Amino acid sequence: MKEVSRRAKRMERHHKRKKQPGLNLVSLMDIFTILVFFLLVSSSNVQQLHTSKEITLPTSISAAIPKETLVITITARDVLVQGRRVVSTSDVIASADPLIAPLIDELNFEAGKSRFSTAEKKGRNVTIIGDKKVPYEVLSKILSSCREANYTRISFAAVQKARSKS
Numbered sequence: 001m002k003e004v005s006r007r008a009k010r011m012e013r014h015h016k017r018k019k020q021p022g023l024n025l026v027s028l029m030d031i032f033t034i035l036v037f038f039l040l041v042s043s044s045n046v047q048q049l050h051t052s053k054e055i056t057l058p059t060s061i062s063a064a065i066p067k068e069t070l071v072i073t074i075t076a077r078d079v080l081v082q083g084r085r086v087v088s089t090s091d092v093i094a095s096a097d098p099l100i101a102p103l104i105d106e107l108n109f110e111a112g113k114s115r116f117s118t119a120e121k122k123g124r125n126v127t128i129i130g131d132k133k134v135p136y137e138v139l140s141k142i143l144s145s146c147r148e149a150n151y152t153r154i155s156f157a158a159v160q161k162a163r164s165k166s
Helices: 006-017 025-044 089-094 101-111 136-148
Strands: 070-074 078-081 084-088 125-130 153-156
Touching: 070 101, 070 136, 078 089, 078 101, 084 089, 084 101, 089 136, 101 136, 125 136
Parallel strands: 070 125, 125 153
Antiparallel strands: 070 078, 078 084
């Protein structure tokens, strides 16, 4: 058996004392818990409508926050309900009928879903997101079609502008 020198024994004791401690996960878990709660609280206060990049919203000074409702989007090319294409804008302009039949069908289909249905006497809620350059003729036909499908509580999406102090 080989004898170990005093220096080797001393170095061995020294290295045992300087052992690296394990990673302390408690403080890391505390940080992530606080981060999760912060994200949950801050994300629940956000009210944002989904708009496409090809729509320029008009401005408004109303302070009322919109409720979650059925959304009709009017672009230069299409009329969309909840993001699904219903009819093209050019077909709406070309039609002589004051109502848009595919839009009425889609609105009635959405009325059957429990998420957006309300009491029939009050009328249902709908939010219209349209480019500020949409022709009035298209908007008028969409409003008539909404009224026909009992969506009478209509809101228009707009960019909120600060009130002037005068």
